[in-house]
Amino acid sequence: MQLIRKGKVKDLYDYGNEQLLFEFSNRVSAFDVIMPSEIPKKGEVLCRLGEFFFKTLNVPNHMLEVVRPNRMVVKKLDLIPMECVVRGYLYGSLYERVKNGEVKLDNTILASKLSEPMFDPTTKFEKKDRPVTKDEVVDDKKWLTGEEYEWLRNKSIELYKKISQIADKAGFIVADIKFEFGKDENGDILLADSIGPDEFRMWDKTKYEAGKSQKAFDKQLVRDWLIAVGYKDALDRARKEGRDAPKPPLLSEDIIKKTTDTYTYVFEKLTGEKF
Numbered sequence: 001m002q003l004i005r006k007g008k009v010k011d012l013y014d015y016g017n018e019q020l021l022f023e024f025s026n027r028v029s030a031f032d033v034i035m036p037s038e039i040p041k042k043g044e045v046l047c048r049l050g051e052f053f054f055k056t057l058n059v060p061n062h063m064l065e066v067v068r069p070n071r072m073v074v075k076k077l078d079l080i081p082m083e084c085v086v087r088g089y090l091y092g093s094l095y096e097r098v099k100n101g102e103v104k105l106d107n108t109i110l111a112s113k114l115s116e117p118m119f120d121p122t123t124k125f126e127k128k129d130r131p132v133t134k135d136e137v138v139d140d141k142k143w144l145t146g147e148e149y150e151w152l153r154n155k156s157i158e159l160y161k162k163i164s165q166i167a168d169k170a171g172f173i174v175a176d177i178k179f180e181f182g183k184d185e186n187g188d189i190l191l192a193d194s195i196g197p198d199e200f201r202m203w204d205k206t207k208y209e210a211g212k213s214q215k216a217f218d219k220q221l222v223r224d225w226l227i228a229v230g231y232k233d234a235l236d237r238a239r240k241e242g243r244d245a246p247k248p249p250l251l252s253e254d255i256i257k258k259t260t261d262t263y264t265y266v267f268e269k270l271t272g273e274k275f
């Protein structure tokens with residue numbers, strides 16, 4: 001099989017017949033740096049979680065088959081060059097844009113709940129994801145018709161609400177999420193990519209408190225550990241001075257084991273299935 005591309009988390013193979021094979025790896029990144037240690041079972045968890053969402057969300061999607069433990073066969077699509085981001089909370093880059101005046105919102109408290117979920121799409125194939133407006137996507141770039149744009153907006157918000165409901169029952173808050181869609185040979189729009197902790201930002205409901213930064217449920221242990229051993233400081237310094245990221249340390253056995261446990265815990269909570 002021919003490797004098409006090594007993503008941050010998935011390896012993409014050409015499976016022939018207009019199909020792709022996703023291999024969900026055990027790689028983990030923190031602060032946008034891929035760690036030298038892998039997290040056992042992570043790939044399997046993310047593959048099965050993607051499978052769960054594709055089966056549970058009632059939306060046409062690209063999944064054809066899951067080859068356990070960590071591979072998914074999907075239909076190759078012509079991807080829409082826009083990432084469909086939906087935000088339920090004021091966080092991340094939206095918070096930055098509100099602070100610098102680019103976006104006007106009544107409520108400017110970090111991590112506060114937005115009055116309504118907000119569709120906040122970005123570019124997909126440019127070097128850096130940047131926010132796009134309907135005018136740019138429809139009139140300027142002609143990536144989509146106005147109708148298609150509205151369909152994607154409504155569908156993305158509907159999916160965000162459904163996933164939030166599932167997460168809520170499991171004790172989590174979905175702060176924001178990113179969907180990718182593509183067109184098949186008939187021009188029909190299908191949900192693509194995957195849905196899991198690499199596509200959404202999830203918080204622990206019991207620890208949530210507006211006005212401060214929140215802990216990412218999945219990778220917080222890795223992040224906290226990197227901060228504790230001084231790696232985060234070294235990374236920040238390097239970035240400020242325009243140098244490459246320093247080599248990250250091997251994760252400790254304890255952190256690796258606990259992170260595996262966190263991923264399997266999230267899977268079991270969200271799906272109600274045993275891992």
Ligand SMILES: Nc1ncnc2c1ncn2[C@@H]1O[C@H](COP(=O)(O)OP(=O)(O)O)[C@@H](O)[C@H]1O
Pocket residue numbers: 006007008009010011012020062074075076077078079180182192193194
């Ligand atoms: N059905 C599909 N057809 C073609 N490309 C797809 C399809 N679904 C997802 N992709 C692409 O496959 C890649 C998935 O790998 P991933 O590890 O998530 O990459 P990234 O590092 O870009 O997040 C993404 O670039 C995504 O846009």
Ligand SMILES: [Mg+2]
Pocket residue numbers: 007198
């Ligand atoms: Mg991705």
